[in-house]
Amino acid sequence: MIMPNVIIKALKDGPLLVEVDKKTSVTLCRCGRSQTQPSCDGTHVKTGFKAEKSEIKVTE
Ligand code: FES
Numbered sequence: 001m002i003m004p005n006v007i008i009k010a011l012k013d014g015p016l017l018v019e020v021d022k023k024t025s026v027t028l029c030r031c032g033r034s035q036t037q038p039s040c041d042g043t044h045v046k047t048g049f050k051a052e053k054s055e056i057k058v059t060e
Pocket of ligand 1: 031040043
């Protein structure tokens with residue numbers, strides 16, 4: 001069975017991008033202010049959300 005390549009990227013001052021096989025599959029809010037939870041709606045820009053970037057690979 002071939003496992004997909006999954007990477008979760010926390011963008012600087014922004015949401016979590018979940019990438020599956022190098023394509024963004026979902027953008028998740030991590031500022032808590034989105035009106036379309038759990039998705040990011042861009043509100044983090046208006047509220048001045050600050051957070052560091054990071055990245056993890058999901059493996060078996
Ligand atoms: S990260 Fe919360 S609205 Fe974008």
